[in-house]
Amino acid sequence: MPSPLPVRDGVGATRLHVPLTGPWPTAAAYMVERFFHLDPERLLERFDRGDIVRADGSPLPRDAPLGSVEFVWYYREPAVETRIPFEIEILHQDDHLVVVDKPHFLPTTPGGKFLQNSALVRLRNLLDNPDLAPIHRLDRATAGLLMFATRPATRGAYQLLFENRQVQKVYEAVSARPASGTLPSFPVVYRNNIVKARGQVRVQVDDTKEPNSETLVELIDSDERVVHTLLRPHSGKMHQLRVHLAALGIGILNDRFYPDLLDDLPDDFERPLQLLARELRFVDPLTGTERVFRTRRTLQHAPRTGAPVSDA
Structure with missing residues (x-):
């Protein structure tokens, strides 16, 4: 469903589904309860300013009865953001693709307290392209290669590549070397069933179900402190690599989610997740030629003695 509002400052409008029936007399009353953490009067003032609109772009008045509209659009108004002090590096750009090296801590798309501090919004503003869209995603904590489509007409062809593996x-x-000193027998293929429940920050492993995730883990190098591994995921489940390495007893350095969920603290830019x-x-899919992109980044705690492995 196309948005009636244009991209503004690199950020697209948010669409909200409004119930057609329920205990609320108006759509505005539903939104006041839905966004209980916001000041109700400030929210209602946004209706009066015409900032909340219908599918045809017309403003929705605060007294519009429930059932008169199913979807509304609006621009989010987050608190002032603190800039994430790391930059995106563009590795490749053509008529259809932009490939970047994303830094740690920067989310792929806007969400939560991050709007301008997202790879998508920064790139839209940098390249002056409101049609730019991510083809896949990386966790905010993960650094490295991220691809964006530059135009809607060819975006689907690239997204299908990821959907079809x-x-x-x-x-x-x-990862930190296990206290026992014993490493898994590399290479190892690890599989399990990963489920993401709504409202949970971590995924859950369900050992009663058939595996839906698989990763080949190879050893690059190790020393008395750490283990440096190469990971080839066959699937793309949320937090898959973090879960699999934790299950193997070599949880990733600076991972605050796995194997244990640690307290939610402000970002420590000196301790990025080592992924x-x-x-x-x-x-x-457009030219039939093979394309290979490689990051220019390195992991700060990787051993420097081992030779890099070949990915050919």
């Missing part, structure tokens, strides 16, 4: 993805991770999206390889 036709993109070979390679990651690197650095890096290293390589993307695929056959271009």
Whole structure:
């Protein structure tokens, strides 16, 4: 469903579904209860200013009865953002694709307290392209390769590559060496069933179900402190690599979610998650040629003695 509002400052309007029936006399009353954490009067003032609109772009008045509209659009008004002090590096740009090296801590798309501090919004503003859209996503904590489509007409062809698992993805991770000193027998293929429940920050593992995630884990190097691994995911479940390495006893350094959920604290920019999206390889659906992109970033705690492995 197209938005009636244009992209503004790199950020698209938010669409909200409004129930057609319920205990609320008006659509505005539903939104006041839905967004209980906001000041009700300030929210109602946005109706009076015409900031909340219908599908045809017309303003929705605060007294519009429930059932008179199913969807509304509006621009989010977050608190003042603190800039994430790391920059995106553009590695490739053509008529259809933009490939970047995303830093740690920067989310792929706007969400929560991050709007301008997202890779998508920064790139839209930098390239003056409101049609720019992510083809896939990386966790906010993960650094490395991220691809964006530059135009809607060809976006779907690239997104299908990921949906059909036709993109070979390679990651690197650095983990603390287990206290026992015993490492898994590499290479190892790890599989399990991962479920993401609404409202939960971590995924859950369900050992009663058939595996829906799979990762090949190879050893790059290790020393007395850390283990440096190469990861080839066959699937793309949320937090898959973090869950799999934690299950193998080599949870990723600085991971605040796995194996244990730690207290939610402000970002510590000196302690980024040691996970890096290293390589993307695929056959271009428009030209039929093989394309390979590699990150220029490195993980700060990776051993420096080992030779890099070949991904050929």
